[in-house]
Amino acid sequence: MNPLQQLTKGFWKDNPIFVIGLGLCPALAVSSSLTNAIGMGIAATFVLIGSNMMIALLRNLIPAKIRIPVYIVIIATFVTIIDKLIAAYSPALSASLGIFIPLIVVNCIILGRAEAFASKNTVLDSLLDAIGMGVGFTIALCFIAFFRELLGEGKLFGHAIPLFKADPALIMIMAPGGFIVFGLLIALKRLMAGKGEN
């Protein structure tokens, strides 16, 4: 796999959310507006890049038996850093993402990439993989958030959209809307890939 494929595989083909089905909780919880989706995407990408590179760097030093606890400590360290950075520089985003920033620790995408990729590959490949998966995660979040914010509030990035403004379906920005939009989007992704289950 050449570097470009390494980078772009997560964008769409192996998208962590729509195809692999990892990291669903943040995908549905913070996708009620595009601003939140992008904030969450950047935070998760930062953690992914940090932990993937650190683990790739230390992959020959970490004893195989205790690798999972070590990965979790490394991930939790980067999550704490981004948590404090967002709280300091963007209190509004910090308030609207709430506990979902510390919950990046248990986002299966990050531990999944650490175990499946960074523990076996070079630092550079792991960096590309992290950027690809992070961007893929952000794309998927924005995709869900686009429909939810447009239908639920009649807005995009907080700006009113003329045709949708009049009578928004409030349920779309609440939990049920997240489930329904997500279910329909995976179906759409499958339809485009031209195949059903497996």
Added chain:
Amino acid sequence: MGAELISIFIVAIFIENVVLSQVLGLCPFIGVSSKIDSAVGMGLAVTFVLLMASVVTWSVQNFILVPLQLEYLQTISFILIIAALVQFVEMVVKKTAPALYQSLGVFLPLITTNCAVLGISLINIKKGYNLIEATVNAGGAGLGFFFALLIMAGIRERLDISELPETMKGAPIAFVTAGLLATAFMGFSGLV
């Protein structure tokens, strides 16, 4: 005091249902809800770990982290506590109740990365609950998870034998169903 605790309990089960309203713990909710038997096992295991984790993380936060001004270590210490606790529970159950271990065994390790456990622990601290309130909230959240999983498993066993378009089979229809279930749960919001 008593009325307040009951209200926290009811709110945690129905109104702020951990899966259907707070959107936490989706991976096991979708992954383990295809059979009623495994849904019951997972629900019990999560409730048990949630209760223990809430008591321990609350104590660590208020007796160690706050007095020593180490609040920034909250995320790291909580996730390590939960991981250690899950491992410990697994060992104890294996030694003392082999039959229970047989039925819960496979689900226990998965609970470490169930975001409901870390999520509820963080919410307890954020809302400033005392130890009793935190325990009641965790118990309610666990039961809420259990109910949501059980209802979902019942519906999915029925869905398996219905005729669906090929693209909607499996995950897509499960999410749309969860959405409708969550809409139904919103009806509880006037309860307290």
